[in-house]
Structure formats: structure tokens, C-alpha cells
Amino acid sequence: MTFAIAMLIVADSDETVRAELDAQExxxxxxxxxxxxxxxxxxxxxxxxxxxxxxxxxxSAVCGPPGTLRRICSKVHYLHTKAFKMMEWDVEEAAELxxxxxxxxxxxxxxVESLELLVQEALWYVDEECDILKDFLLADARTFIAxxxxxxxxxxxxxxxxxxxxxxxxxxxxxWLFVSTFCGLMVVMIPTLLxxxxxxxxxxxVLQKDLDIRHIEDLKGQDVKVAGTVERPAxxxxxxxxxxxxxxxxxxxxxxxxxxWEAVVKSLEIHLAVDFDRQVFSGECKLVVEKLQSxxxxxxxxVLDLTIHSIxxxxxxxxxxxxxxxxxxxxxxxxxxxxxxxxxxxSCQLCVRYETTEKSTAIQWLTREQTAGKRYPLCFTQSCAIxxxxxxxxxxxxxxxxxxxxHVTVPVPLVAVASGEPLGEPKEAQGLRTFAYAQKVPxxxxxxxxxxxxxxxxxxxxxxxxxxxxxVVEAAQQEFTDIVDVFxxxxxxxxxxxxxxxxxxxxxxxxxxxxxxxxxxxxxxFMSASLLPGDRSLxxxxxxxxxxxxxxxxxxxxxxxDFWLNEGFTRYIERRILGKIHGAAYRGLLLMVGYNDLVKTxxxxxxxxxxxxTRLEPDIGDIDPDDAFSRIPYEKGSLFLFYLEQLVxxxxxxxxxxxxxxxxxxxxxxxxxxxxxxxxxxxxEVQKIEEVDWEYWLHGxxxxxxxxxxxxxxxxLEQSRSVADSWLAxxxxxxxxxxxxAQQVMLVxxxxxxxxxxxxxxxxxxxxxxxxxSYFSKTRxxxxxxxxxxxxxxxxxPGCLEATEHFLGSHGRGVYVKPLYVALKAFxxxxxxxxxxxxxxxxxxxxxxxxxxxxxxxxxxxxxSKQATQKMSAKQKxxxxxxxxxxxxxxxxxxxxxxxxxxLLPRQKKYLAIVTNLAFLVALVYMEPxxxxxxxxxxxxxxGVAPFSRAILQAIALRYPFGxxxxxxxxxxxxxxxxxxxxxxxSSCESSSS
Ligand SMILES: [Zn+2]
Numbered sequence: 001m002t003f004a005i006a007m008l009i010v011a012d013s014d015e016t017v018r019a020e021l022d023a024q025e026x027x028x029x030x031x032x033x034x035x036x037x038x039x040x041x042x043x044x045x046x047x048x049x050x051x052x053x054x055x056x057x058x059x060s061a062v063c064g065p066p067g068t069l070r071r072i073c074s075k076v077h078y079l080h081t082k083a084f085k086m087m088e089w090d091v092e093e094a095a096e097l098x099x100x101x102x103x104x105x106x107x108x109x110x111x112v113e114s115l116e117l118l119v120q121e122a123l124w125y126v127d128e129e130c131d132i133l134k135d136f137l138l139a140d141a142r143t144f145i146a147x148x149x150x151x152x153x154x155x156x157x158x159x160x161x162x163x164x165x166x167x168x169x170x171x172x173x174x175x176w177l178f179v180s181t182f183c184g185l186m187v188v189m190i191p192t193l194l195x196x197x198x199x200x201x202x203x204x205x206v207l208q209k210d211l212d213i214r215h216i217e218d219l220k221g222q223d224v225k226v227a228g229t230v231e232r233p234a235x236x237x238x239x240x241x242x243x244x245x246x247x248x249x250x251x252x253x254x255x256x257x258x259x260x261w262e263a264v265v266k267s268l269e270i271h272l273a274v275d276f277d278r279q280v281f282s283g284e285c286k287l288v289v290e291k292l293q294s295x296x297x298x299x300x301x302x303v304l305d306l307t308i309h310s311i312x313x314x315x316x317x318x319x320x321x322x323x324x325x326x327x328x329x330x331x332x333x334x335x336x337x338x339x340x341x342x343x344x345x346x347s348c349q350l351c352v353r354y355e356t357t358e359k360s361t362a363i364q365w366l367t368r369e370q371t372a373g374k375r376y377p378l379c380f381t382q383s384c385a386i387x388x389x390x391x392x393x394x395x396x397x398x399x400x401x402x403x404x405x406x407h408v409t410v411p412v413p414l415v416a417v418a419s420g421e422p423l424g425e426p427k428e429a430q431g432l433r434t435f436a437y438a439q440k441v442p443x444x445x446x447x448x449x450x451x452x453x454x455x456x457x458x459x460x461x462x463x464x465x466x467x468x469x470x471x472v473v474e475a476a477q478q479e480f481t482d483i484v485d486v487f488x489x490x491x492x493x494x495x496x497x498x499x500x501x502x503x504x505x506x507x508x509x510x511x512x513x514x515x516x517x518x519x520x521x522x523x524x525x526f527m528s529a530s531l532l533p534g535d536r537s538l539x540x541x542x543x544x545x546x547x548x549x550x551x552x553x554x555x556x557x558x559x560x561x562d563f564w565l566n567e568g569f570t571r572y573i574e575r576r577i578l579g580k581i582h583g584a585a586y587r588g589l590l591l592m593v594g595y596n597d598l599v600k601t602x603x604x605x606x607x608x609x610x611x612x613x614t615r616l617e618p619d620i621g622d623i624d625p626d627d628a629f630s631r632i633p634y635e636k637g638s639l640f641l642f643y644l645e646q647l648v649x650x651x652x653x654x655x656x657x658x659x660x661x662x663x664x665x666x667x668x669x670x671x672x673x674x675x676x677x678x679x680x681x682x683x684x685e686v687q688k689i690e691e692v693d694w695e696y697w698l699h700g701x702x703x704x705x706x707x708x709x710x711x712x713x714x715x716x717l718e719q720s721r722s723v724a725d726s727w728l729a730x731x732x733x734x735x736x737x738x739x740x741x742a743q744q745v746m747l748v749x750x751x752x753x754x755x756x757x758x759x760x761x762x763x764x765x766x767x768x769x770x771x772x773x774s775y776f777s778k779t780r781x782x783x784x785x786x787x788x789x790x791x792x793x794x795x796x797x798p799g800c801l802e803a804t805e806h807f808l809g810s811h812g813r814g815v816y817v818k819p820l821y822v823a824l825k826a827f828x829x830x831x832x833x834x835x836x837x838x839x840x841x842x843x844x845x846x847x848x849x850x851x852x853x854x855x856x857x858x859x860x861x862x863x864x865s866k867q868a869t870q871k872m873s874a875k876q877k878x879x880x881x882x883x884x885x886x887x888x889x890x891x892x893x894x895x896x897x898x899x900x901x902x903x904l905l906p907r908q909k910k911y912l913a914i915v916t917n918l919a920f921l922v923a924l925v926y927m928e929p930x931x932x933x934x935x936x937x938x939x940x941x942x943x944g945v946a947p948f949s950r951a952i953l954q955a956i957a958l959r960y961p962f963g964x965x966x967x968x969x970x971x972x973x974x975x976x977x978x979x980x981x982x983x984x985x986x987s988s989c990e991s992s993s994s
Contacts (some may be wrong), residue, residue: 003943006785010191011181019460024819032085032481033531044985048847055480059597062549062649085520090682092939094117096798098251098884100798107434114760128202133204134263152213157709159660160725160784165553174892179199184602193824197512198575201658203471207722208652225588230645240248240341243663249260249404250331251399251618252335252397253387253397253398253558253559254329254330254332254391254559254620254621254622255330255333255397255559255560255621255624255625256302256330256386256395256396256397256399257300257301257302257326257330257334257335257336257866258300258301258395258396258397258399258400259296259298259299259300259401260395260400261292261293261302261399262291262292262293262299262909263289263290263291263292263296263298263299263341264290264294264395265287265288265289265299265301265394265395265400265402266288266289266290266347266402266403266442267287267288267403268285268286268287268392268394268402268403268404268405268448269285269286269404269405269406269407270283270284270286270392270404270405270406270448271283271284271285271407271408271409272380272406272407272408272409272412272450273409273410273432274406274408274409274411275442275450276365276377276379276411278358279358279365279379280355280356280357280358280773281355281356281363281391282354282355282356282357283353283354283355283361283409284349284351284352284354285352285354285392285394286349286350286351286352287301287349287350287351287352287393288347288348288349288395289341289347289349289350289700290346291341291345291347292345296341297340297341297343298338298339298340298341299338299339299341299350300336300337300339300350301336301337301339301389301393301394301395302333302334302336302386302388302393302396302397302445302889303323303334303335303336303337303389303390303393304333304334304335304360304361304387304389304390305357305359305360305361305390306354306355306356306357306358306360306389306390306392306393307354307355307357308321308323308337308354308393309353309354309355310352310353311339311349311350311351311352311353312351312353313342313348313349313350313351314348314349314351319339319340319350320340321337321339321340322337322338322685323335323336323337323338324338325337328622329621329622332624333386333389333624334386334389334390334396336426336744337352337393339352340956346937352393354392354393356390356391359363359390359391360387360391361387361390362381362382362383362387362388362389362390362391363380363381363391364379364380364381364382364513365377365378365379366378366379366511366513368510370511370513370842371453371469371511372469372471372472372511372529373454373469373470373471375454375623376413376414376453378451378452378453378454378469378511379451379452380449380450380451380453380510380514380526381448381449381450381451381518382449382451382514382515382526383396383445383446383447383448384446384447384518384519385560385563385624385625385626385629386446386560386624386625386626387446388445388446388448389445390447391448392443392448393910394448395445396445396446396561397444397445397558397559398444398446398557398558398560398669399447399558399669400444400669401442401444401556401667401669402437402442402443402445402877403438403439403440403441403442403443404420404439404443404448404449405420405423405436405437405438406418406436406437406438406450407434407435408434408435408436408450408452409432409434409435410432410434410435410452411431411432411433411435412428412431412432412433413454413941414453414454414455415433415435415450415453415454415455415467416433416435416450416451416452417435417437417450417451417453417455417467417506417508417523417524418435418437418448418449418450418451418524418653419437419439419443419447419448419449419450419521419523419524420437420438420439420440420522420523420524421437421438421439421440421503421504421523422435422436422437423436423437424436425439437523439522439523440553441501441502441522441667441890442667443522443551444556444669447520447521447522447553449519449521449524449526451467451508451510451526453467453469454469454470455467455468455469455473455508455847456468456470456472456473457470457506458473458474458476458477459477459481460476460481460482460483460484460507461480461484461485461488461650462485463488463503463504463505464488464504464505464506464507465504465506465507466507466508466509467506467507467508467509467524467743468479468508468509468529469509472532473509474527475532475534476507476509476529476532478534479531479532479534479536479539480507480539480542480586483536483539483542484505484542484546486508486581487539487542487543487546488500488505488546489578490543490577490581491543491547491549491550491573491577493580493924494573494576494577494580494657494658494660495547495573495655495658495662496655496656496658496659496660497659498539498550498658498659498662498663498666500549500550501554502522502523502549502553503523503547504523505523505525505546506523506524506525507524507526507527507542507545508524508525508526508527509527509528509529509532510526510527510529511528511529512528512529512530512811512812512813513809513811513812513842514526514527514528514529514530514792514812514813514928515812515813515843516528516813516814517530517531517541517544517813518531518541518542518544518545519545520545520548520549520552520553522549522553525542525545525548527541527542527545527810528811528813530782530810530811530813531782533742533779533781533782534743534780535778537741537742537743537781537783538742538781538782538783540574540578540590543574543577543578544570544571544574547570547573547574547577548566548570549575550573550662551565551566551569551570551662552566552567552569552570554666554667555614555661555662555665555666555670556660556668556669556670556872557669557670557671558669558671559671560620560625560628561617561618561619561620561621562670562671563625563629563633564616564632564633564634564636564637564640564672565637565670565672565675566633567633567634567637567656568616568634568635568636568637568638568641569637569638569641570634571594571634571635571637571638572637572638572641572642573658575587575590575591575594575638576651576654578590578835585711585713585714585715585716586716586743587712587713588712588713588714588715588716588717589716589717589720589741589743589744590743590745591642591708591712591748592708592709592717593743593746593747594634594635594636594638594639595639595708596747596750596751597631597634597635597704597752598631598632598635598636598639598703599754600631600636600750600753600754600819601614601630601632601758602614602632602633602702602703604630604819604822605630605632606702611701611702612701613628613630613632613697614632614636614639614701614702615632615699615700615701616632616633616636616640616672616697616698617672617698617699618632618698631815639706639708640697640704641654641706641838642681642708642711643697644689644692645706646711647688647691647692648683648686648687648688648689650685653683657679657682657683660678660682661675661678661679661682664678665678672698676694678700685939691886716741716744717745717747718742719740720740720744720745720747720748720751721747721751722750723737723748724747724752725738725751725952727748727752727762727766727770728752728755728760728762731765731766731769733773737773737774742781742783742784745774745784746783746784746787749784749787749788749790749791750787751790752791753790753794754786756791756794756795761795762791762795764795764797764798764799767791767792767795767797767799767800768797768799771788771799775790776803777800777802777803778870782811782813782816784809785803786807786811786816788800789804789807789820789823790819792804792829793820793824793826793827794823794826796827800860804820804824804835805831805835807820807834808820808821808824808836808839809835809838809839809842812842812843817843821835821836821895827851833882867895
């Protein structure tokens with residue numbers, strides 16, 4: 001079939017070739033064309049679309065002899081009809097696709113243009129990066145199925161020395177390579193780029209129809225073929241309803257498939273055993289589901305990379321279930337586990353037996369070498385924002401709150417600590433211990449957390465212990481003892497005495513690879529070992545996590561767009577606490593440090609073309625929240641509350657308001673609009689609040705025009721500024737920066753970093769002198785070290801490289817790692833890549849995937865604002881443009897690679913080669929070699945089937961000899977050993993040639 005199409009395209013696309021074909025061959029091709037319809041059952045819809053595109057993009061189809069286009073159109077129409085029949089689609093969908101295909105026809109010309117653009121882009125990249133590849137492939141693509149290449153191929157094919165049979169072999173070989181790539185390119189790229197709807201159909205038809213991932217097993221793991229086996233849903237409006245598309249308008253969360261307004265999970269009972277060898281948790285999760293509407297037959301749970309073994313009801317009977325790919329952008333975030341509910345009961349229990357997989361993004365596995373003690377492995381979960389679904393089946397949206405208990409079985413002597421109160425002493429048997437915890441306050445799935453490690457614990461306060469590895473536990477105890485009580489008490493004062501609902505407040509110290517500073521898991525804040533500098537200078541993070549006991553954990557953002565309700569409020573209250581303890585000047589200092597962070601973040605997001613993400617309530621429905629989050633919700637949010645504080649009469653009024661806010665919304669998940677309504681109601685007597693431009697603050701982009709400096713105590717601030725200014729002006733001697741507060745030093749460094757952005761420069765001698773006086777390279781304070789490295793990299797000072805590499809190898813928190821890599825890459829790209837490769841395994845997947853995804857967000861969130869562009873220099877503009885191109889490339893590549901991976905399945909062998917070729921080509925064109933290289937290894941299957949892979953590997957190996965030689969050798973050997981086999985079935989060959 002493909003061969004036939006290949007021939008068709010080749011023959012049709014080049015006049016010289018056509019002229020050279022003899023009558024017999026022409027006749028053959030005609031037959032092939034007529035035969036396409038008969039071969040249709042062999043084609044699935046995706047391929048059919050590809051054929052369709054090929055035809056229209058075939059030059060002679062667009063500008064060939066009279067009648068060509070018409071003839072092909074009628075053929076396509078015929079193909080449509082058959083395809084619809086074959087797919088058993090309903091009329092509505094058939095019409096939908098027909099519309100799409102008509103649009104495709106109309107857009108034939110613009111498709112050619114798109115392709116031209118793509119090719120130009122490819123060449124732009126190739127020109128810069130890799131001449132070998134250019135020669136190899138892309139020069140050919142310039143004029144679509146390019147003539148020089150084609151002629152070369154054809155000259156080979158029709159060489160008079162070949163015997164007829166050899167010719168066919170040769171033809172098959174060459175043409176397959178050639179055409180499959182372009183078919184693949186068009187199958188996926190053009191329809192998806194031009195018609196987002198088609199992507200949906202495509203996913204549905206290919207992924208849903210042909211990937212038979214549903215089966216039901218009995219408790220012994222045997223397949224059960226009973227009457228209850230789930231039927232594949234017909235593509236009817238009923239199926240649409242299941243996937244949530246019709247009820248979306250109401251309360252659905254864009255990042256979750258949960259139908260929580262119909263059936264909501266009220267509690268979970270989780271029993272898991274940890275297996276460090278296989279790196280999985282396995283066991284069961286019992287969910288109590290309550291129906292909120294009559295007639296509800298199904299509950300939808302979020303799952304991702306989980307292996308579901310079985311689902312039973314309270315009586316142990318098997319329940320019908322299936323895993324569906326959600327519609328629209330939700331497909332990016334996971335799958336829907338659709339479970340049937342009994343008709344009569346309003347509340348029922350489901351027991352899901354399952355295990356996690358090594359792909360589960362919520363779970364981080366550390367080898368013993370990666371721990372402080374280096375004796376035992378360690379693992380922990382981090383489910384915020386939407387990774388909970390890869391740890392357990394749940395309604396993974398902050399709109400749903402449930403109580404839970406978790407029982408974790410671990411090998412002795414390891415300890416499991418989870419986000420609840422302990423349920424008695426651990427039970428020990430056969431070298432295993434089971435720890436149990438219960439959370440009686442209903443919480444969101446992202447707060448269900450566990451860490452398994454060789455932990456000891458120490459008392460640090462009235463109701464607090466810290467858990468940490470033996471090597472760290474003393475340091476942690478010293479850092480937090482008593483201060484935890486001071487913070488808890490002061491926090492309660494600032495929120496107007498609202499009750500602390502959780503019982504105990506503990507801290508677990510995670511290795512410094514933890515991607516966050518802290519995570520507010522209830523009863524057990526997880527905190528990075530990076531935050532133990534020994535001088536308590538970083539305890540503000542502890543204050544922050546404590547505040548989450550009220551804000552976030554009790555009053556919660558309903559959707560991730562409202563994240564500032566969690567983090568902005570928390571940051572605001574955290575600074576109020578620290579101001580109460582250390583004085584107004586200190587609060588002023590913290591506010592300014594935060595403001596500087598905000599300035600930097602806005603700048604960074606603008607440069608990335610993601611200015612939409614600088615909004616307080618951004619539109620992030622189709623972006624992974626983790627990609628959207630930055631310091632904006634924290635700093636812009638708290639700045640907004642500080643601004644409101646000025647209007648309503650100061651701290652005391654805000655304290656009364658906070659109490660009312662917490663009491664009103666305690667235990668609920670709310671949206672920004674509800675906060676606004678409550679605020680306006682609470683302060684309705686205060687005239688000044690009419691000044692508030694809510695639209696500007698909530699939905700405006702960039703920095704708000706609010707002069708913070710006019711409202712804060714500036715004593716400590718001025719001190720920092722004058723130190724910074726003196727460093728900019730001269731090389732001062734004996735300026736005692738180390739005697740300043742850590743936050744002041746941070747501010748000095750911030751001033752200097754900002755000065756660089758304004759075009760000022762610090763000489764390398766000056767930086768060396770600064771380090772000589774203040775020993776920044778050796779500081780244990782992670783905030784100072786981070787700024788120091790950033791300053792060094794931005795000044796392109798070689799003296800900072802060692803400290804920077806050390807920093808990147810010992811800290812994994814996103815807010816440090818991401819900007820530092822950007823700066824290091826700009827300074828020394830090769831080194832940045834090398835450092836990243838070396839530390840990749842150290843980072844949590846959240847960070848390590850950033851390499852590929854780094855600028856993904858910009859693709860989806862619009863352009864850089866015009867204003868910002870005008871102010872930029874030509875160099876900056878070029879840089880920005882390059883970054884934008886690169887980010888688009890990466891995002892597209894990701895899409896395609898994911899896609900390729902998704903259809904790498906046995907039943908899809910036919911399309912395998914197409915898609916792998918596609919993936920390779922695209923990866924080649926769009927990815928940076930490092931990313932490409934990594935992705936290849938993530939989906940090694942590609943090597944086995946992609947004819948281009950060897951050449952590509954060689955090309956890259958030659959151009960980028962950074963990879964470990966053994967790696968390349970292995971890769972090449974693997975590719976060599978592969979015997980390329982045509983998958984053209986015998987039958988289709990016969991029918992073609994008969
Ligand atoms: Zn927080």
C-alpha cells in the first residue's frame with residue numbers, strides 16, 4: 001500500500017520522471033491508484049489522512065494537468081465514504097471530518113506554504129548546527145519532495161545495470177525511506193498544526209480505538225472474560241458525556257477528568273508496600289464515593305502511569321472499569337479511570353488494586369549514594385500540583401477534599417512518614433514494618449504524601465518533631481527547635497486566632513535534590529536539606545509552610561489558576577509573622593527582596609514570551625500547572641495583599657479580615673472571584689477600597705504600578721543599597737557584608753544583578769575581591785549562593801564556574817536551578833549541557849524534564865508584549881527570537897515524540913515506521929542534540945525501527961562528541977543489528993502487481 005502511494009507520489013510529482021516511465025509502468029500506477037480504494041480496510045484513518053495530504057501536496061495535484069485535482073478529489077471523497085464506514089463513526093462525526101477534509105482541500109496551498117516555512121526553519125537550524133545533516137536530508141526537503149534528491153534516488157533506481165527484481169528492491173528501499181518520512185510528517189504535523197480538532201479525532205481514532213489497554217483481571221491476575229467485560233464505547237454522545245466534554249461548562253477542572261459534581265471521593269484508605277528494587281509502590285486504594293446527583297452511573301478518577309489490576313466493590317465483586325484518554329488538552333495531563341457505580345446506592349466503596357510504575361512522576365527514588373548517610377535508599381512523593389494521579393487513583397483536583405489513611409509497608413530499618421497523625425505503633429513482621437497514618441481533616445489529593453527513609457526523629461517544639469537522616473537530624477533539630485513554636489504562635493496571632501486544626505506539626509528533611517524549598521504536607525512539612533545553613537537565616541521557609549496550615553491546606557484554591565490564593569496569601573502572612581518577630585524594618589526588607597524577585601520573574605517570563613503567566617489569575621487551562629508556576633503567584637499575590645493592607649488601614653484590619661476569610665472558607669476550595677466578593681463585603685464600609693482596580697491586579701500583565709518603597713521601612717534596605725552602590729562605583733575595602741543579615745546580603749546581590757540587567761558591569765577583579773572579602777563561593781546559605789552564582793554567570797566570570805557547578809550538583813530546587821541553567825547556558829552552553837547531563841539523575845523529574853520542555857509554556861501563552869519588544873536592543877531581540885523558535889521547536893518535538901511513543905505498539909507496526917521516521921526527522925530538525933539524545937534513550941524502541949537512526953546517530957556523534965563513547969557504540973551496534981524489514985504485506989503486494 002505504502003509502496004503504491006510512494007510510487008504514485010513520485011510518479012506524479014516530477015515531470016521528468018513521468019516522462020521516463022514507460023507505458024507499462026504508467027498503467028501499473030493507474031491500477032495502483034484505482035486499487036487504493038479496495039485496499040482501504042488495510043488503512044486506518046490516520047494513515048488515510050496522511051494519504052489525503054500527500055495527494056494534495058503532490059505538486060502535480062496542485063498545479064498538474066487539467067483534471068488532476070478534480071480526479072483526486074473524487075478519489076478522496078470515495079476514500080472518505082469508505083473510511084467512515086470502516087470506522088463506524090456516527091453521522092455527526094463523519095460530517096465533522098468531512099468538513100475538516102473540505103477545509104484541507106481549500107487549504108492545500110497554505111499547507112504547501114507551511115511546509116515551505118518548516119523547511120526554511122529546518123534549514124535555519126541546520127545551517128547553524130549541523131552541515132552533515134543538511135547534506136544528508138534537509139537540503140532535499142527545501143522544495144518539498146526535492147528534485148535533486150529525487151533524481152538521485154531515481155537514477156539509482158533505474159540504473160540500467162539493475163535486473164528487474166533488484167530494481168524493485170532498490171525502489172522499495174529507497175522510496176520507503178523517503179516517502180515514509182514525508183507521509184509521516186504530513187500524517188501528524190500538518191493536520192495537527194492546522195486543525196486542532198483533527199488532533200482530537202486523531203487521538204481518538206488511533207489511540208483510543210486501536211490501543212486496547214483495557215482488560216479485567218481476577219485477583220490472581222488471570223484475564224476475566226465475563227459478561228461484565230467493558231464494551232468499547234461507541235462514538236456516540238453518551239461517550240462524549242463520559243469524557244466530560246458536555247458538562248465541562250460547570251465546575252470541571254481543566255487539569256483533571258474528575259466528575260466531582262456528580263460523584264465525589266469522600267475518603268481514601270491506602271495500603272501500599274514499597275519495593276526499592278523495582279521502584280514501585282503496590283497495593284490497594286479503597287475509595288468511598290458519594291453520588292451527588294441521582295442517576296449517576298460512573299465516577300471518573302485521574303490516573304497516570306499506574307497499572308490497574310482490578311477494581312471491586314465493598315462485597316468483593318468485580319466492577320466494570322476502563323481507562324480512557326480524555327478529550328482536548330486534558331489528554332496531556334493523564335488518563336481517565338472510568339468506574340461503574342451501582343445503580344441504587346448513594347454511597348459506595350471501590351477497592352482499586354494497582355501499582356505505580358517507574359514512570360510515576362509523583363515518586364522520587366534516591367539511591368543510597370544520593371542520601372546523606374549513603375547506607376539506605378530513600379523515596380518520597382511530591383504530588384503538587386497534578387502528580388498525585390501517578391501515585392494513586394484519585395480525583396486529582398484541588399476542588400476535591402477527602403479524608404484518608406495510609407498504611408505503608410517498608411523494609412526494616414526504614415521508616416515511613418506520611419502527611420497525617422500516626423495510627424499507633426508500626427507493626428513488624430518478616431523484616432518488614434507497616435506504618436499507618438490518618439488524616440481526619442479533608443484534604444486535596446496533592447497533600448497525600450509519604451517519605452520512606454532511614455529517618456530518626458527529634459523533638460523541636462510543643463507539638464513538633466523533626467524527621468531526618470541520622471547525619472542531618474541534629475542539624476535540623478538545632479535549626480528549628482523553639483522557633484517552630486514561635487512561628488506557630490505568631491502565625492495564629494496574625495490570622496486573628498483562627499484554630500490550628502491539624503494536631504501535630506512536624507518537619508521531614510528531604511535531600512537537597514527536592515525540587516521545592518518546602519512542601520506543606522499536613523502534619524509533616526517536607527523541607528529541603530538545602531535550608532539548613534546552620535544560622536537559621538532560612539527559617540522564613542518554615543514560617544511559610546506553617547502558614548499553609550490555614551491558607552492552602554484549609555482554605556484552598558479551587559483551580560490552579562487561583563494558585564495565588566494559596567501562595568500569595570501565605571507569603572503575605574509569612575512576612576507579617578517575621579515582621580512581628582524581627583520588627584518593621586525586617587518586614588520592609590523582606591518585602592523588597594520579594595519585590596526584586598517579582599521584577600526578575602516578570603522579566604524572565606516576558607523574555608520567554610510567556611507574559612500571560614505574569615497575571616495573578618492566568619489562563620492556564622491547557623498548561624501543566626508546574627510549567628506555569630513561578631514566583632508570580634507568590635510575590636505578585638502578596639504584593640497585592642500588601643497594597644490592600646495600605647488601603648484598609650494597616651495590619652490590624654487585615655488580621656481581622658484574615659480571620660473572617662479563614663472562618664468563612666475553612667475546609668473549602670474557592671476561586672479568586674469568591675475571595676474578591678468576600679473582601680468587598682468585609683470592607684464595604686471602607687471608602688478607599690473603591691480605588692482597587694481588580695481587573696488590573698488580577699488580569700493585568702507584568703509589574704503592577706505600585707510604589708512599594710513608599711510604604712515600607714527602608715532602614716535595612718538603604719543599607720543594602722548603599723553597599724551595592726559602593727561596589728558598583730569602586731572596589732571598597734573592609735565592607736563587612738558578612739555582618740549584615742542574610743536577607744540584606746541577598747538584597748545587595750539582587751541590586752548588583754539588576755544593575756547588570758540595566759547595562760552596568762562588574763569587572764572580574766571586582767567579583768574576585770568581593771568573594772575574597774565575603775567568601776560567597778563557600779556560603780552554606782543557599783539563597784546567597786544562588787544569587788552569587790547567578791551574578792557570576794551573568795558577568796561571564798570564569799571564577800564562578802566551580803561554585804556554580806557545585807551548586808547545580810547539590811541543589812535541585814526549581815527556583816534556583818532553572819534560572820541558573822539559563823544564565824550558565826548563556827555564558828558557556830557546552831558546560832551547561834554537561835553539568836545538566838551529569839546531574840540529571842539527581843533532580844526530581846519535574847526539573848529533569850525541563851531540559852526538553854524548558855520553554856514549552858511560551859508556545860501556548862501568546863507572544864511577548866509589543867512594548868517590551870520595542871525597548872529591546874537588536875541583540876536582545878535576536879536572542880528573544882531565537883529563544884522563541886527554540887521553545888516552539890521543543891514543544892512541537894515533545895508532542896511528536898510523545899505521539900510516536902504512544903503508537904509504538906505491536907498492533908501498529910504498519911504505522912510504526914512512519915511515525916518513528918517522523919519523530920526522528922522532527923527531532924532532528926527541532927531539538928537540540930542533547931535533548932534529542934536524551935529522548936532517544938527514553939524511547940529506545942525507536943532505534944529498532946527507524947531507518948534513519950543510524951545515519952542520524954552518526955551525524956550527531958560526529959558533530960557533538962559529548963556523549964559517552966560507549967553509549968554511542970552501543971547505540972550504533974543496536975542499530976546495525978537491526979534488519980530492516982518491509983512491512984508491506986504480501987497480499988497488498990500481490991494485489992498491486994496483479
Ligand atoms: Zn507555599
